[in-house]
Amino acid sequence: SQTIHQWPATLVQPVGSPLSLECTVEGTSNPNLYWYRQAAGRGLQLLFYSVGIGQISSEVPQNLSASRPQDRQFILSSKKLLLSDSGFYLCAWTTPRAYEQYFGPGTRLTVT
Amino acid sequence: SQKIEQNSEALNIQEGKTATLTCNYTNYSPAYLQWYRQDPGRGPVFLLLIRENEKEKRKERLKVTFDTTLKQSLFHITASQPADSATYLCAFGGSQGNLIFGKGTKLSVKP
Numbered sequence: 548s549q550t551i552h553q554w555p556a557t558l559v560q561p562v563g564s565p566l567s568l569e570c571t572v573e574g575t576s577n578p579n580l581y582w583y584r585q586a587a588g589r590g591l592q593l594l595f596y597s598v599g600i601g602q603i604s605s606e607v608p609q610n611l612s613a614s615r616p617q618d619r620q621f622i623l624s625s626k627k628l629l630l631s632d633s634g635f636y637l638c639a640w641t642t643p644r645a646y647e648q649y650f651g652p653g654t655r656l657t658v659t
Numbered sequence: 660s661q662k663i664e665q666n667s668e669a670l671n672i673q674e675g676k677t678a679t680l681t682c683n684y685t686n687y688s689p690a691y692l693q694w695y696r697q698d699p700g701r702g703p704v705f706l707l708l709i710r711e712n713e714k715e716k717r718k719e720r721l722k723v724t725f726d727t728t729l730k731q732s733l734f735h736i737t738a739s740q741p742a743d744s745a746t747y748l749c750a751f752g753g754s755q756g757n758l759i760f761g762k763g764t765k766l767s768v769k770p
Contacts, residue, residue, distance in 0.1 A: 551751065581758075583760075590748070591750075591758075593757055593758065593759070596757050604757070635700075637702050637703075639702070646691060648693075648703075648706065650702030651702055652701065653701065653702050653704055655700075
């Protein structure tokens with residue numbers, strides 16, 4: 548069966564510090580991968596999605612970036628965090644021919 | 660721009676009643692709509708998908724309708740239970756699965 552992992556589960560970082568969040572999927576190959584952010588009182592916002600290794604599409608301009616170095620690995624990064632980057636970060640996957648998405652457990656990021 | 664709205668932020672109902680949640684969309688004609696359940700501090704869980712050519716879809720106590728004329732989807736939970744208490748999200752998406760989510764409706768089922 549397929550499993551999606553995210554780490555860390557929680558993170559407290561000062562403004563201006565770098566960020567690296569990792570997501571990995573097991574039990575499937577060539578998944579579509581997604582990064583979302585859920586800020587307090589707001590809905591899920593799609594940040595990046597990837598349909599293959601090295602292929603990244605950005606939905607919202609910001610100081611975040613994403614990379615997909617391996618088929619089942621998706622990384623969200625920032626060189627300098629802002630207060631507004633605080634939120635609940637979720638990774639999700641789907642198979643290329645399906646529409647339903649499967650979400651990871653999320654990372655709660657607090658920027659202080 | 661494409662917009663999806665869930666009219667109620669919160670819905671409180673009594674156990675055993677039917678909960679009905681509404682999702683409206685504008686400036687788009689989605690090929691499908693999805694509904695997810697999200698518990699506090701956790702990722703959303705997929706519940707149902709309904710395509711534009713389907714009027715209704717059921718799964719156990721859940722039922723979803725899709726009215727392309729009204730640009731609306733309704734999500735019903737029959738015989739609701741306290742364990743159904745959660746936030747329910749609707750979403751529609753593009754061809755590469757880049758979903759656009761509503762803000763969600765927080766359902767509370769009281770015993």
